Amino acid sequence: GENVEQHPSTLSVQEGDSAVIKCTYSDSASNYFPWYKQELGKRPQLIIDIRSNVGEKKDQRIAVTLNKTAKHFSLHITETQPEDSAVYFCAASITNSGYALNFGKGTSLLVTP
Amino acid sequence: DVKVTQSSRYLVKRTGEKVFLECVQDMDHENMFWYRQDPGLGLRLIYFSYDVKMKEKGDIPEGYSVSREKKERFSLILESASTNQTSMYLCASSLAGGATNEKLFFGSGTQLSVL
Numbered sequence: 001g002e003n004v005e006q007h008p009s010t011l012s013v014q015e016g017d018s019a020v021i022k023c024t025y026s027d028s029a030s031n032y033f034p035w036y037k038q039e040l041g042k043r044p045q046l047i048i049d050i051r052s053n054v055g056e057k058k059d060q061r062i063a064v065t066l067n068k069t070a071k072h073f074s075l076h077i078t079e080t081q082p083e084d085s086a087v088y089f090c091a092a093s094i095t096n097s098g099y100a101l102n103f104g105k106g107t108s109l110l111v112t113p
Numbered sequence: 114d115v116k117v118t119q120s121s122r123y124l125v126k127r128t129g130e131k132v133f134l135e136c137v138q139d140m141d142h143e144n145m146f147w148y149r150q151d152p153g154l155g156l157r158l159i160y161f162s163y164d165v166k167m168k169e170k171g172d173i174p175e176g177y178s179v180s181r182e183k184k185e186r187f188s189l190i191l192e193s194a195s196t197n198q199t200s201m202y203l204c205a206s207s208l209a210g211g212a213t214n215e216k217l218f219f220g221s222g223t224q225l226s227v228l
Contacts, residue, residue: 009153032215043203043219044156089156095215100146100171105155 002027004092006104013080014112021107023090024072030092033066033073034101038087047088048075051095080111116140119204119220126227132191134223136204143209145187146217147171147179150201162187163209194227201225 003026013019025033034049050057050064050073057064061080066073073092077084087108091101120135136145146161148171158171160179168179176198180188187206191198204220 006155034215034217036217043221044217045219046216049215093215100144100158100161100169101215101217102158102172103148103156105153 002030002092002094002099002102004090004102004104006090006107008107009105010108010110012110012112015080015082017080019077019080019084019109019111021075021088021090021109022072023074023092023104024070025092025102026071027092027094028068028071029094029097032093032095033064034091035062035064035075036089036091036103038089038106040086044089077109080109082111082113085109085111117204117206117218117220119202119223121223122221124223124225126191126194126225128195128227130191130194130227132194132225132227134189134191134202134204134225136187136189136206136220137185138187138206138218139185140206140208140218141184142206142218143184144207145181146205146207147177147187147189148203148205149173150203150222156203159189194225196227199225199227 031052036044037047038044063076087106090104093101117138147159148156162181178190202223205217
């Protein structure tokens, strides 16, 4: 099955700096790559996703890039704020395949004021 | 707004007990999933279901079974609980497959402690 590797496992940045989280996947057939954010004590929630026919997607301060050739995708958060502190999970899947999402192990992001 | 409800927020059980974790969603979603979350290990898929009475094994099904008798309800069963099953269990649901329907909606989780 699909194997998703996520780095780094922890990341600490100062408020206003940028944060980048990287993921790699093993199955070249994967075509859907979501990112979930889990604040402390809360449930994971989808924040952005990208499909394999797109190289980059932006939503305000967050963006995701995809390199299909290298089989990696990244989450970029600009102008970080303390409320960005959370655990972020990347995932990969093949749509309509009958396979569920495979998640990375998560990145704990801490934004210090 | 989609609501995924897990019956218990905290649960304490003894080794060898049979444990039922219940999950109900109110948005007529076809797909339902059970994950467990452990520090440093992320979200690992236990079982999922694409339809009533259907189930598929995930990455770590050993020691677990599931039941989906009704579309809105997906139960996770620990036949004989063991201490290594102490974990946070997250249920999720989504609409059937399609270009726009993969978003997972998670429940708030059940923290299970097996003593």
